[in-house]
Amino acid sequence: MTKIPVTLTHNGAERAAFADPGQNLLDFIRRGLGDLSPKYGCGQGSCGACTVTIDGETRLACLTLAETVEGCDVRTAAGLGQGATLDPLQQAFMDHFAAQCGYCTPGMLVSARALLDRNPNPTREEVVEAISGNLCRCTGYDPIIDAILSLAGRKASA
Amino acid sequence: MTLHRGRGFAAINYPIGMNLGGDPSQALVHSNPDGKFTVALSAIDLGQGMKSVTRQIAAETLGVPIADVYVDTADSDTGPHDMGSFASRGTHRMGNAVIQASLEARAVMLEAAAEELEVDAGDLVTDGQGNIHVRGAPSRTITTMAAAQAAQFRQGRTIAGRGIFLVPLSEVDPETGEMSPVTTFAHAALVVEVEVDAETGEVEVLDIQSAYEVGRALNPGLVEQQLRGGAWMGMSHAAWETTEPYYPDRDHGPVDFDHYAMPGPGDLATHHISVLERPAEDGPYGGKGPGEMCANPVLPAVVNAIYDAVGVRIDDLPVTPEKVLRGIRANGGARPRQAL
The missing domain is CATH 3.30.365.10 (Aldehyde oxidase/xanthine dehydrogenase, molybdopterin binding domain)
Known part of the structure; x- marks a missing residue:
């Protein structure tokens, strides 16, 4: 099978790897780039666990063909924070007990970070809208919404 | 409308718990030569906080900082036996087993410290900050790390403890169906x-x-x-x-x-x-x-x-x-x- 070379920016770093024809971006990020932060939940775009941003827009990696991100800026939850220094959003999730089993958390973080970057002062309704594509089975959503809202009014991250 | x-x-x-031929949970606690403790359990943390709460319980009982306790769960091949994370039993059953195991490990830790300080173990207290000292004489002190190293390298002691919390099987009365599950x-x-x-x-x-x-x-x-x-x-x-x-x-x-x-x-x-x-x-x-x-x-x-x-x-x-x-x-x- 012909391999397709894909060059992209992944969490700020230039990366290149081979994709298989028809390979989805989630599989490419996890196996090709070794970034396990996007999760495989349903594989059909219903749960949001694989949410990433492509050129600043939230996208479902499981429904995106890997070869289509050539030259794009792809960001995942693993790109939040710097080593032990957490993104304020990650800290807010900790402070508000916004994770239990944690499987939805990377997708939630990416959706929330994208919201805060384009709208640093969202209303509760806007937060709800932003995470409405991310299923959570443990928290009842309230702690997640509270965590995101606690950052409303703060300056967006770089 | x-x-x-x-x-x-x-x-x-x-x-809390179930009547399943007895309802046991086991815990094993041991220290490493750096004075930090590992708690081995077979109960699963699936997000409900099993690891966090047993870590707190172990630290409180051992008398060491919570940062010095690591809880290792979920390998039922190598871990101690447990009935599992269900029946709302986790905190109660495993917590009690962790207390018993931690008490046994703490006693050995204090004996090791007593030998180093040349005092009676019964006179020793922990400050929860990683130190063991003579009651009323805080200057007569040794760190938990030094006590653990002495146990390991000089005294030949294992700072370890075993715990089990067992609710025995409650026999069902064949006439009335009565039991205490x-x-x-x-x-x-x-x-x-x-x-x-x-x-x-x-x-x-x-x-x-x-x-x-x-x-x-x-x-x-x-x-x-x-x-x-x-x-x-x-x-x-x-x-x-x-x-x-x-x-x-x-x-x-x-x-x-x-x-x-x-x-x-x-x-x-x-x-x-x-x-x-x-x-x-x-x-x-x-x-x-x-x-x-x-x-x-x-x-x-x-x-x-x-x-x-x-x-x-x-x-x-x-x-x-x-x-x-x-x-x-x-x-x-x-x-x-x-x-x-």
């Missing part, structure tokens, strides 16, 4: 307010006011987290979720998340939680744990609230709009009990 509001009440006494109960009561659309049959849960008695809340943040998420799941079981909407007919069952209905972040009820702390006599530091009880009472409260709102008594979950409408039709119209 005619909207009717109603309130429903439910209370629950929830058993559990050792303790947790309790809750709640009031749910709903709004029912008498034309569409749709039910919206508006508000939950709850009071939970869980023994001592060993980690109040985790307790509230469980109660909040559990109530959401209870609301979802009451009015949304099912794999077999026309059971026993298997048709029309959902096959994926697009068709398996659950409340999303825009469908939440406000929830005011009161946690009553009444330490349990046989619980680890008084704890019992919320467990399954955080979801269960929401269901009858929602159903009672629907009855209050439109006079329809539904005993088949989930409460779908179809069931509500059929009930209203059978009654010849909505029969709201009292205006709130």
